[in-house]
Amino acid sequence: DAERAMADIAALTAPAFEGRETGTAGAAEAARYIADEMEAIGLFPAGESGAYLKTNFMPRYHLTGTPTMAIVDEAGQVTKSFPYREAFVERGGVLALHGEFEGPIVGLATGPVPDAEAEIMVNAYSYISYKSDDVYGLLGTDLREHVIIIREEEFWRVNLQAAGGVLVVSEDPHALDKRYLFGNTYRGPDCPTMVIPPEVADDLLATTNVSLAQLDAQRETLGVGEYIRTGPGARLHLNIPVAERLDDEEHYVIGFIPGAGAAMGDLGQALDNQVILIGAYYDGLGVDPTGTLYPGANDNASGVATMLEIARVLQSGQYTPKKTVVFVAWAGGERYDSLSVTQAMSAKLGFSSLTVEAVIELSGVGAGAGESIALGQGSSYRLLQLFQDAAGRMGATTTTRGRGPHHGMFSRASYGGRSELAIYLSRDGADHLVHTPMDNLNLIDPASLQEIGETSTLAITVLSRETEY
Numbered sequence: 001d002a003e004r005a006m007a008d009i010a011a012l013t014a015p016a017f018e019g020r021e022t023g024t025a026g027a028a029e030a031a032r033y034i035a036d037e038m039e040a041i042g043l044f045p046a047g048e049s050g051a052y053l054k055t056n057f058m059p060r061y062h063l064t065g066t067p068t069m070a071i072v073d074e075a076g077q078v079t080k081s082f083p084y085r086e087a088f089v090e091r092g093g094v095l096a097l098h099g100e101f102e103g104p105i106v107g108l109a110t111g112p113v114p115d116a117e118a119e120i121m122v123n124a125y126s127y128i129s130y131k132s133d134d135v136y137g138l139l140g141t142d143l144r145e146h147v148i149i150i151r152e153e154e155f156w157r158v159n160l161q162a163a164g165g166v167l168v169v170s171e172d173p174h175a176l177d178k179r180y181l182f183g184n185t186y187r188g189p190d191c192p193t194m195v196i197p198p199e200v201a202d203d204l205l206a207t208t209n210v211s212l213a214q215l216d217a218q219r220e221t222l223g224v225g226e227y228i229r230t231g232p233g234a235r236l237h238l239n240i241p242v243a244e245r246l247d248d249e250e251h252y253v254i255g256f257i258p259g260a261g262a263a264m265g266d267l268g269q270a271l272d273n274q275v276i277l278i279g280a281y282y283d284g285l286g287v288d289p290t291g292t293l294y295p296g297a298n299d300n301a302s303g304v305a306t307m308l309e310i311a312r313v314l315q316s317g318q319y320t321p322k323k324t325v326v327f328v329a330w331a332g333g334e335r336y337d338s339l340s341v342t343q344a345m346s347a348k349l350g351f352s353s354l355t356v357e358a359v360i361e362l363s364g365v366g367a368g369a370g371e372s373i374a375l376g377q378g379s380s381y382r383l384l385q386l387f388q389d390a391a392g393r394m395g396a397t398t399t400t401r402g403r404g405p406h407h408g409m410f411s412r413a414s415y416g417g418r419s420e421l422a423i424y425l426s427r428d429g430a431d432h433l434v435h436t437p438m439d440n441l442n443l444i445d446p447a448s449l450q451e452i453g454e455t456s457t458l459a460i461t462v463l464s465r466e467t468e469y
Contacts, residue, residue, distance in 0.1 A: 021286025023248030043255030092180030099190025111222030207233030261322035281333025302366030321464035364405030370428025374402025402428030
């Protein structure tokens with residue numbers, strides 16, 4: 001029932017939950033809301049102490065104020081301030097740089113890297129290499145005393161221990177609207193890193209007497225392992241105030257439908273010892289320093305709402321699962337973590353002895369620029385076939401080359417690893433407008449929820465009752 005799912009999305013995106021950023025009161029309230037919904041559906045609790053919640057304490061980084069960027073004179077007096085989210089924004093990510101730095105700007109362009117295998121296109125919001133590699137010889141220069149301006153596609157190539165600060169030039173029209181939280185923050189010298197649009201880059205580079213277009217043209221002349229830099233320009237002061245909280249409280253919300261396989265003696269196998277685990281992260285991006293709410297409707301209230309609706313259909317339907325079906329709403333998806341099956345199955349006494357057969361993850365299922373159901377990278381071939389068949393029977397199309405809500409973004413492997421069959425479901429093109437304030441209830445397409453929800457329910461019904469699929 002897509003309208004039921006829409007109601008849950010509306011509730012989870014309400015201002016009362018403050019964008020559900022991990023470690024905040026809003027995220028804790030969202031976890032309790034999901035637990036109440038699981039109880040109302042009739043799921044049995046599988047959290048700690050006979051409840052639905054499993055509590056973890058995680059070290060997390062949070063902004064403590066509004067980031068700043070300003071041109072200063074030699075005495076440190078501000079001569080021009082740049083407005084936050086109009087001219088620049090902090091660059092979050094799994095390995096994000098922060099702190100305070102002041103120094104002259106310099107434009108930087110790089111040629112191809114010497115190692116062809118290292119030429120991997122990586123989303124600039126997701127991963128930075130802090131390897132000892134210094135293929136351009138930048139560590140031996142004075143760039144540590146400068147703020148470098150560099151194109152987004154080149155950002156990952158540079159060993160950033162060589163820079164004092166970084167301005168990443170992005171062509172994304174929504175770059176300044178987007179919010180990315182901090183994952184593992186860089187623990188070296190301060191190196192605040194901002195994202196700026198091309199027009200701001202041009203204004204700053206004008207103080208070096210080189211335009212962005214000229215820098216781009218010079219890049220085309222560079223050979224393997226070569227770089228070019230401009231002369232020094234205006235003196236820039238950057239500050240991204242970040243603090244680590246060691247005791248952020250986060251919750252897994254866990255409910256289950258017990259399998260009936262053992263009592264039925266299906267083929268002599270105790271099928272209730274087999275687990276089908278369905279998960280969706282419920283945490284969001286919170287509220288930025290300007291007070292702007294990031295509702296996270298598609299990413300990922302839609303996944304949680306669809307999971308709850310699947311649970312209701314399975315619980316009240318006529319096809320009783322023979323295997324145990326576990327539903328997990330988990331926190332950490334916007335902190336670049338992945339779902340930990342070990343965490344999900346260790347809360348309830350006795351659950352750790354069960355065998356998790358398959359894991360289905362739902363994210364960004366409520367909207368997308370594409371028409372198909374995206375079966376994400378890393379999905380197991382056996383489950384791909386099952387979900388493709390289910391989609392065909394429901395009149396839906398699928399793609400294995402789609403874009404989920406975190407397309408191209410790096411995430412950390414979960415504690416305990418992942419050995420089970422797994423499949424990742426989204427709407428193709430779900431990365432459209434995620435991480436912006438526009439990811440709100442108005443973005444959600446009930447028809448998308450209906451199609452992915454019905455397809456998933458059919459496939460999960462088969463999974464929960466059959467040994468051959």
